[in-house]
Amino acid sequence: MKFGGSSVVDAAAIDRMCAIVAAQQARGTTPIVVVSALGGVTDALLSLAEAARVGDSPAPDTGLDALSRRHHDQAVALGVGDDTGLRSALDAEFTTLASTLHELRATVDTRDAALDAVAAVGELLSSRLVAAAMARRGLPATRVDARDVIVTDDRFTRATPLMDEINAAAHASIQPIVSAGGIPVMGGFVGRTVDGRTTTLGRGGSDFSASLVGAAIHAAEIQIWTDVDGMLTADPRVVAEAEVVPHLSFAEAAELAYFGAKVLHPSTIFPAISRNIPVRILNSLRPDQPGTLITGDPPPNGRPFAALACKRGITVIDITSTRMLMAHGFLRRVFEAFEQAETAVDVVTTSEVSVSVTIDDNRRGADIVASLLEIADVSVEENMAILTVVGDRLATNSTLAARIVGALTQFPLRMISQAASRRNVTIVLPQAYLARAMMHLHHELFAASPARTGESAGRSPSVLQ
Numbered sequence: 001m002k003f004g005g006s007s008v009v010d011a012a013a014i015d016r017m018c019a020i021v022a023a024q025q026a027r028g029t030t031p032i033v034v035v036s037a038l039g040g041v042t043d044a045l046l047s048l049a050e051a052a053r054v055g056d057s058p059a060p061d062t063g064l065d066a067l068s069r070r071h072h073d074q075a076v077a078l079g080v081g082d083d084t085g086l087r088s089a090l091d092a093e094f095t096t097l098a099s100t101l102h103e104l105r106a107t108v109d110t111r112d113a114a115l116d117a118v119a120a121v122g123e124l125l126s127s128r129l130v131a132a133a134m135a136r137r138g139l140p141a142t143r144v145d146a147r148d149v150i151v152t153d154d155r156f157t158r159a160t161p162l163m164d165e166i167n168a169a170a171h172a173s174i175q176p177i178v179s180a181g182g183i184p185v186m187g188g189f190v191g192r193t194v195d196g197r198t199t200t201l202g203r204g205g206s207d208f209s210a211s212l213v214g215a216a217i218h219a220a221e222i223q224i225w226t227d228v229d230g231m232l233t234a235d236p237r238v239v240a241e242a243e244v245v246p247h248l249s250f251a252e253a254a255e256l257a258y259f260g261a262k263v264l265h266p267s268t269i270f271p272a273i274s275r276n277i278p279v280r281i282l283n284s285l286r287p288d289q290p291g292t293l294i295t296g297d298p299p300p301n302g303r304p305f306a307a308l309a310c311k312r313g314i315t316v317i318d319i320t321s322t323r324m325l326m327a328h329g330f331l332r333r334v335f336e337a338f339e340q341a342e343t344a345v346d347v348v349t350t351s352e353v354s355v356s357v358t359i360d361d362n363r364r365g366a367d368i369v370a371s372l373l374e375i376a377d378v379s380v381e382e383n384m385a386i387l388t389v390v391g392d393r394l395a396t397n398s399t400l401a402a403r404i405v406g407a408l409t410q411f412p413l414r415m416i417s418q419a420a421s422r423r424n425v426t427i428v429l430p431q432a433y434l435a436r437a438m439m440h441l442h443h444e445l446f447a448a449s450p451a452r453t454g455e456s457a458g459r460s461p462s463v464l465q
């Protein structure tokens with residue numbers, strides 16, 4: 001059971017999550033709890049790190065005091081303010097944090113390692129607080145240091161988990177607690193290298209921690225408790241009418257997460273697939289809702305499309321070469337430029353004389369362009385967006401892709417791609433058009449669906465008016 005930042009944001013939320021865990025235990029299951037930092041804490045820690053790095057001297061101290069007060073206040077509100085073990089454990093984390101922040105200025109070569117040591121503190125604190133609160137409410141919680149379970153490589157700020165080591169560590173540190181009837185409580189997001197340095201799995205990585213643990217201990221189910229009713233048919237911040245998708249396949253969920261559905265970290269599904277463990281997305285504010293169930297082979301949901309997803313801040317790079325494109329080895333040289341810059345490519349389209357690719361991490365953009373210019377003409381367009389339609393049925397019914405593109409004729413589409421899996425149709429367009437395109441497409445693809453019910457079904461598109 002993974003609880004995200006909003007599900008542990010304050011004492012009231014932690015109280016709710018304790019009740020959710022207690023209800024599951026009462027049904028005879030043996031929960032394992034993974035928690036994020038209290039909502040907003042990771043952002044606050046990273047701004048403290050930035051202030052420390054640039055030598056903005058009073059800011060880190062004031063910020064540290066505020067964070068410390070917030071955790072102690074919530075401890076009091078949860079009825080564990082007099083737990084001296086908890087108080088000194090929280091204080092010890094803040095003492096270590098203060099010295100890590102202090103070191104940040106001096107450590108140019110190991111800055112990412114120091115950043116991870118700072119960012120990890122949010123989950124180290126929240127797991128202590130939650131374990132103490134659960135114990136006070138009669139639940140047999142035992143706090144586990146996530147670094148004793150999630151073993152990773154040393155790519156700080158986006159470390160890769162080492163599955164064999166995690167399997168062994170989970171059996172050594174989690175299984176005995178479960179066997180003795182206890183409830184392990186650990187922070188998500190955080191890991192440790194084989195030689196003992198703190199790492200993180202990248203922003204939003206607590207979902208991934210939960211599925212790594214779930215796979216390692218062969219859990220019956222991996223539950224992601226968040227602040228929405230499940231995977232919705234579109235990002236609810238863009239499409240207010242988005243509705244819950246009751247069932248998704250692993251492949252559909254993985255595509256949606258990869259193409260921007262923030263409710264799942266993009267890597268969450270892979271450990272679940274490896275052991276065929278169902279994943280459920282649930283709302284900690286409305287625990288009675290059924291949520292979204294993600295399995296290898298879900299029942300048909302009566303809709304041709306599963307959901308839409310989007311990513312902003314995309315850069316399109318066009319590589320044009322009349323001489324070289326068809327020459328053998330050209331594409332290898334193109335992709336080498338991205339590989340050298342450790343930058344992932346999301347969408348690729350080609351014509352006889354050009355290749356267009358998108359990247360969402362433009363930090364090494366200048367290096368990439370410089371190496372591409374050695375072999376071709378290059379043009380770069382920023383502020384683009386990706387809009388993706390996902391659905392297993394896209395693979396078998398080619399009229400569906402036509403419906404998608406046909407619905408978007410009023411918009412300046414820059415790239416269109418359907419990958420070999422044919423499970424998604426991905427469109428690249430200027431970011432300025434994204435929200436309107438997504439609302440319009442959602443209306444066209446979902447409003448008339450037979451599975452749709454409720455008052456919003458007949459609403460006309462609020463787009464282009």
Ligand code: ADP
Pocket residue numbers: 003004005006007036204225226227228230231232233234235236237260261262263264307308
């Ligand atoms: P948590 O803190 O629980 O990990 P996140 O903020 O990481 O929560 O993810 C939940 C948020 O993801 C939702 O509040 C919603 O705004 C956003 N989101 C984006 N796309 C979707 C989608 N397709 N379905 C559900 N939520 C989505």
Ligand code: ASP
Pocket residue numbers: 004005036037042043122188189202203204205206207
């Ligand atoms: N606390 C981390 C973050 O904000 C990890 C997570 O919440 O999943 O990115």
Ligand code: MG
Pocket residue numbers: 004204207262263264265
């Ligand atoms: Mg999240």
